[in-house]
Amino acid sequence: MNTCRRSVLAAGAAGAVTLATGCGGDGGGPSAPETGGTPEASDSASASRGTSAPGGEELARTADVPVGGGTILKGPKVVVTQPEAGQFKAFSAICTHQHCLVGSVTDGLIVCPCHGSRFRVADGSVERGPATKPLPPERITVSGGAVLLT
Template identity: 55%
Template sequence: MTQPATRRTVLATGAGALALGCVGCGAENGGTATSASSAPASPSSPGAQEAATDGKALARTSDIPEGGGKVFKKEKVVVTQPKKGDFKAFSAVCTHQGCLVDKVTDGTIDCPCHGSRFHIADGAVAHGPATRPLPQRSITVDGNSIRLS
């Protein structure tokens, strides 16, 4: 005969299930898994942006489709072009649970982990579970080159 569940066994079992449910979060498509207790590296930390591009251009303007965008996984940034000649950049780290977004389609930046989508024009949440927009990143467009700044 089994013993009735105690509060301790229920909590331990629930915590284990929660941990298992998040195994691999962000690890899809070359991302890195993050835990709820670790925050992603801050893009505003000294030297983080310079090191990300090693002083080279992130992309050419022709690499970013009008009405779409491109995710740069290594730099953890997504660059969009909501309308011709208007380039925007956002963190590629989803504000829901830290997964990396993986694509830009139909006017949104999409996270593969839990289905959050963000508008390409301002990073605002288009569809949850995320409740906060993607943080903006600073870029410079110089001729045909796009650089993190």
């Protein structure tokens, strides 16, 4: 049992909600987007994420999504991929097996760290289980160098 869980149990029902809010699965760090095989997105691109723009909420800058890879956005729980140069796709970042947040995009695959399921960046289909269902697609548009959730 990790320290965070022990703290919640020791706190009792009254304080559990407050403590559980601070118990992150990734060491309690900020929820920055993760990219597969490339450095983190620049600060200016990160600052623009989540803003509303004509046509929808901006998820990422196209330049921040590697070709053959993708970027995981923890806040909206969306993974944006670029299977081929100029072709962008988006899927739910929640694994269809046990609802964990996917953890990385590597070698053309979206990888779930919980049980090892792998999904293809081109269409979200299952490459390897235990998941049996694809990642659900998200509706996006690309405009002015931005990927927008519509």
